[in-house]
């Protein structure tokens with residue numbers, strides 16, 4: 001029987017497009033219907049009404065299991081509703097509910113995003129479900145995943161178990177950007193499920209007045225006999241290193257945010273000091289925030305430059321080891337670079353409004369436990 005086994009989920013929003021993705025249990029066609037809507041109130045409840053004749057359809061008859069359909073010609077910062085369906089060779093149809101999607105906002109408009117990670121690293125699916133539900137309550141425009149979304153990326157079932165199933169409701173209306181953690185195992189499944197530009201394991205995008213860069217730190221550092229060792233990719237001249245330099249050099253955005261898995265700074269085990277080799281590049285081009293995970297805790301650094309405190313122009317590193325909470329991974333006392341640290345399941349919410357940025361760390365019960373305001 002034909003069924004939808006992943007999604008629908010959203011990928012790669014721009015001001016005028018969105019990619020809708022899903023997976024079916026067997027090969028079938030791809031169809032997305034979408035329409036503009038207006039909110040109407042009847043009594044105490046709010047509903048959406050389709051604006052006629054705004055309905056549009058994109059379809060592809062080619063049979064496949066993993067579907068990615070780009071909707072184009074959309075308006076910026078606008079909410080649409082969409083529904084996907086697939087038809088197999090026997091004429092059986094699988095159809096989703098109707099879900100909202102929102103295109104990227106205009107350059108100067110405020111927006112909000114969430115950051116989490118480690119939904120696979122700690123393997124506790126109850127935490128994952130609670131955390132994804134809590135993120136959805138805060139209605140971010142998109143989600144950054146700082147790696148280890150799954151326990152074993154090369155195991156197909158893991159992608160559903162740890163990520164797509166517990167995150168289903170959130171992912172239907174919130175695009176996600178995942179960077180590779182060691183638990184993704186650089187698996188072909190990652191490359192098949194996401195719709196990022198090639199080579200997919202590192203990329204950058206603009207959202208509002210911010211620029212985001214996702215890096216593949218598992219290519220920068222190898223683990224040999226349990227010890228992290230820098231690879232040639234961490235040297236100037238490697239494709240990923242040169243991409244980072246070129247990308248940041250060309251960036252004119254107000255805010256520059258970089259995310260990758262291995263944390264250069266954390267007062268616990270699993271700190272990967274080798275990643276500090278990127279520090280000079282991040283500092284030279286004025287990166288504001290770096291998000292990492294790998295250590296299953298929350299930790300925000302003081303502003304750092306050249307390995308020292310620099311309150312004026314330092315880079316702030318935030319370990320958002322989201323879905324886990326491993327206090328025993330902390331050292332007994334905080335490190336010199338630690339501004340705030342707590343081991344609880346959490347996510348980070350960031351609200352960007354022109355020259356101000358507010359970062360909030362929120363636990364899986366919705367409690368605020370850290371806040372940071374920056375102004376540019």
Ligand SMILES: [Fe+2]
Nearest residue numbers: 148181182294
């Ligand atoms: Fe990790």
